[in-house]
Amino acid sequence: MLEQNFIDVTVEDAIKQGLNAMNVTEKQVKIEVIQPGKKGFFGIGKQNAEVKLIIIDPELKRTKSEPAAKKNSEEEKQLVQALDAGENVETTDETEVEISSPSVKQVHKNHKQELIESTKDYIMHVIHSMGYEASAEIHYKNSSEIVINIESDQASRIIGKRGQVLNSLQVLAQNYFNQLEKSYTIITLDIENYREKRKETLQNLALNMSKKAIATGKPIKFEPMPNYERKIMHQILSKIENIETYSEGREPHRYLVIRAR
Secondary structure (H helix, E strand, O other), X not given: OOEEEEEEOOHHHHHHHHHHHHOOOHHHEEEEEEEXXXXXXXXXXXXXXXXXXXXXXXXXXXXXXXXHHHHHHHHHHHHHHHHHOOOOOOOOOHHHHHHHHHHHHHHHHHHHHHHHHXXXXXXXXXXXXXXXXXXXXXXXXXXXXEEEEEEOOOHHHHHOHXXXXXXXXXXXHHHHHXXXXXXXXXXXXXXXXXXXHHHHHHHHHHHHHHHHHHHHOOOEEOOOOOHXXXXXHHHHHOOOOOEEEEEEOOOOOOEEEEEEO
């Protein structure tokens, strides 16, 4: 395989695991950090790191590709020999492959749906243990992004100040799912369309503070916020030519800084 994902406690450990498994050096691969991992607090919120190793060495790419080509060639050779011998051979064309493949995918899809349902039930149990009545529905944005929509008469308490309670619940949901399934999937918790409202608030705040940064010529530091919230601000400010953004600090106290160029 020319690319593989590896999961371990830290990014360094995941990279080391990948290099050993693929029998390559760092110079022969491109390394992409998919998930930097989190230490958590007393075990809560802990998340393993995940990296992708992609072979970029031309000679190694050719070597890795040869076994698959050789296998296909051998299968074709065996098929021709069987046909020449007049044997009754069952063959599959492209149409049949397209029909059979989804059945395998469907099995994986059904299994993943069960794990997502389990994650939803887990979060509902946590919320009920907090003393709040709530229900939830699952929305599939795509194959790798799942939203658990929560409904409750006590939404403000479940959201918490600036979304802190909801964000903590989301971390629990993501970590719980990651323990069950290693594939890359984002779990988002939402309630009363809070995420979209928060996104608009962050975008407006970012634009207003960018004007202040330009006017004063001084960098503006924001309060610590989750990675996906910083990303929202990064994206909206990337459209402004004379503003640059970057993050400082360590999780969970990492914060965004904007300044005029």
